[in-house]
Amino acid sequence: MEPLVLPDLVARELADRHSGATSLQEVGVKFRISPVETSEWQEALRTIGPKIQPADAQVFVLARAEAFQSLILTDDLALRQILEGHGSKVAGSVGILVRAYASSKLSRKDLGDSFDALTRDSTLHLSWSFRSYLKTLLRIDDHSDYSLWRGLHE
Amino acid sequence: MRNTALREHLDFLVTQTGEDEATVIAQALQAGVEALYQEALTEAYLLGKVSRDIALKELGLERLGEIDYQRDALRRDFEWGLKGA
Numbered sequence: 001m002e003p004l005v006l007p008d009l010v011a012r013e014l015a016d017r018h019s020g021a022t023s024l025q026e027v028g029v030k031f032r033i034s035p036v037e038t039s040e041w042q043e044a045l046r047t048i049g050p051k052i053q054p055a056d057a058q059v060f061v062l063a064r065a066e067a068f069q070s071l072i073l074t075d076d077l078a079l080r081q082i083l084e085g086h087g088s089k090v091a092g093s094v095g096i097l098v099r100a101y102a103s104s105k106l107s108r109k110d111l112g113d114s115f116d117a118l119t120r121d122s123t124l125h126l127s128w129s130f131r132s133y134l135k136t137l138l139r140i141d142d143h144s145d146y147s148l149w150r151g152l153h154e
Numbered sequence: 155m156r157n158t159a160l161r162e163h164l165d166f167l168v169t170q171t172g173e174d175e176a177t178v179i180a181q182a183l184q185a186g187v188e189a190l191y192q193e194a195l196t197e198a199y200l201l202g203k204v205s206r207d208i209a210l211k212e213l214g215l216e217r218l219g220e221i222d223y224q225r226d227a228l229r230r231d232f233e234w235g236l237k238g239a
Binding site for chain 1: 230236
């Protein structure tokens with residue numbers, strides 16, 4: 001698996017939230033920190049406008065350098081919309097948690113608890129209306145019938 | 155919110171606006187009910203319990219567009235997660 005690439009401002013944000021390099025190493029995540037020149041992310045900010053933060057602009061610069069072909073992990077909806085507009089595949093915390101559940105690394109109860117924690121403790125800012133919606137998706141998946149879920153939502 | 159913070163915020167609002175406390179509380183109640191109504195309406199829309207037309211009328215085109223995008227992003231996340239199994 002390719003290592004996770006963290007722009008330097010994102011790495012700094014994670015460290016400020018006590019989720020820095022040590023935490024990632026503890027859970028076995030392979031990563032590298034990729035500095036992005038100030039002139040590069042400032043140019044991206046000028047192009048995109050004030051919808052995103054400097055750390056997100058660095059993510060955009062790195063995604064652009066990969067011709068928007070790499071999977072991007074972000075919970076920022078404005079950044080996500082921009083990246084998807086360029087053809088990037090984007091996943092957020094919910095996708096990572098569901099993948100952990102689908103890979104049997106999380107129980108269904110832990111997945112539900114993690115959704116609650118996302119709305120309560122994280123910077124994702126999921127409102128309770130979306131938490132209810134997530135739990136609806138989870139209940140559908142509880143039948144272990146992925147084709148049913150696809151049929152209902154496509 | 156702790157009661158002391160609520161008291162401080164209420165005092166600040168009374169001082170800042172020049173309104174009496176009862177008026178400020180009435181405004182807060184109105185704003186709070188409106189915020190809760192919008193959240194509950196969003197939930198009902200997401201769960202298919204109210205129509206898109208009603209949600210559009212009550213929430214507005216811009217907000218409904220944001221809700222639709224966030225809902226679709228969560229669906230894509232969910233699907234991406236399941237595909238990785």
